[in-house]
Amino acid sequence: MSRQPGSQSIGPEYNSAMPNHSVDVLVTGAAGKTGQAALRALAHRGLAARALVRRAEQADAVRAAGAEQVTAGDLLDPGALYAAMQGAGAVYLICPNMHPQETEMGQAAILAAQAAGVGHFVYHSVLLPAEPAMPHHWQKHLVEQALAACGLSYTILQPASYMQNVLPYWPAIKNGVYRVPYSIQAAFTPVDLDDVAEAAAIVLADPAAHAGRTLQLCGPEALTSAQMAAEMAAHLGRPVRAEVQALADWEAAARQNGLESYALDALQKMFTYYDRHGFGGHSADLQAVLTRTPGTFGQFLSRLGV
Ligand SMILES: NC(=O)c1ccc[n+]([C@@H]2O[C@H](COP(=O)([O-])OP(=O)(O)OC[C@H]3O[C@@H](n4cnc5c(N)ncnc54)[C@H](OP(=O)(O)O)[C@@H]3O)[C@@H](O)[C@H]2O)c1
Structure with a gap:
């Protein structure tokens, strides 16, 4: 397969000033919050990583997070995927949040990994993917099956919702x-994204142990x-109350902010599921991989320093 116009390698293929090891793990969705956390965790463990980003201007951010090599391309473009994976020992597929074509992205990435001879494929899925009431979960379920x-x-990897999800609400929380x-x-059962990233790096460092x-x-x-809310109040030293926002009000605000129709629908279905069932799992797998107790919400807040 040849490189297609959609794929663009940015800067030197390999920077000789970097540590003396081959560029090995490809991280996709690398400029997003999960991707950057994964790059930092891989670098922390001394693992070489390359990044696939959507836009060339994201290269500096992923290099700062630890990527030694950066390619720009679309996760729906088989040529870009293949070009990015060539020579990689492993791929960590992180798809964009709430994307209407995540299943196609997963299938394209699997085909590209097979064609490029990638040794191990780590998929960033979600807790409880086989839940038809949440369409974006179901898409991940189909990728898992493939x-x-x-x-x-x-x-x-099936992460619960991240503790970091409270951060966009921080100004209101402070009020x-x-x-x-x-x-x-x-x-x-909120999970610290840094623990998720550390677990991913541990898996990628020793794929055979987790195959x-x-x-x-x-x-x-x-x-x-x-x-x-009570924990955030204790952390901030001032009252914080949890309050339900009517789903119709949430939808009106999201529409006004220009949220795309797939995400609008998938998020409303996810909130309806959360309302009825919550969203929890067990921490035993994460504890076993990390060989320590995963971080608590209080510890995450302490790290914020605000
Ligand atoms: N948040 C949670 O609590 C949670 C829990 C479990 C699992 N997850 C999963 O974690 C994954 C990553 O979430 P995230 O919040 O880290 O995502 P994010 O911050 O939205 O990052 C996604 C990245 O993918 C890029 N992207 C978008 N469309 C693309 C395309 N067509 N081709 C290539 N790249 C593309 C985006 O680039 P642009 O900046 O150009 O858009 C962005 O850099 C999602 O699959 C989500 O379902 C999240």
Whole structure:
């Protein structure tokens, strides 16, 4: 397969000033929050990483996070995927959040990995993917199924919702309100994204030890939004109350902010699921991979320093 016009290698293929090891793990979605956390964790463990980003202007950010080589291209472009994977020992497929074609992206990445002879494929899925009530979860379920059937060596990571998801709401939280469009009594097992990234790096450092495994990546506590608000209040030293935002109000605001129709629909279905069932799993897998207790919400808040 030849490189297609959509793929663009940015800067030197290999920077000889970097540590003396071959560029080995390809991280996709690398400029996003998960991708950058993964690059930092890989660099921390001394693993060489290359990045696939969508836009060339994202190269500086992923280099700063630890990528030694950067390619720009679309996850739906087979040529870009193949070019980015050539010579890589492993791929860490992180797809964009709430993308209407994640299944196609996963299938294209699997085909590219097979064509490029990648040794191990790690897929960043989600906790409870086989849930038809949440369409973006179901798409990840289909990718998981394709991966399990494709013959590649693989590991599937199923993270719970990140603790970092509260950060976009931080200004309102500091003003005393943590507003969510579902029951404030619904329970979650939020996980620290840095723990997720560390687990991914541990898996990628020793793929044989984790081949064929599906790992739930959940934090160690079951917490409701009301309990998270109480913890944030204690951290900030001022009152914070959890409050339900009517789903219709959330939708109106999201439409006004220009959220695309797939994400608008998928998020509303996800919030409805959260409202009825919460969203939780068990932290045993993450604890076993990290060989320590995963971080608590309180520890995450302490690290914020605000
Ligand atoms: N947030 C959570 O709690 C959570 C929990 C479990 C699993 N996850 C999963 O984690 C994954 C990553 O989430 P995230 O929040 O880190 O994502 P993110 O910050 O939105 O980053 C996604 C990245 O993918 C890029 N991208 C978008 N469309 C692309 C395309 N067609 N081709 C190539 N790159 C493209 C984006 O580039 P642009 O900047 O150009 O858009 C962005 O850099 C998602 O699959 C999500 O479902 C999230």
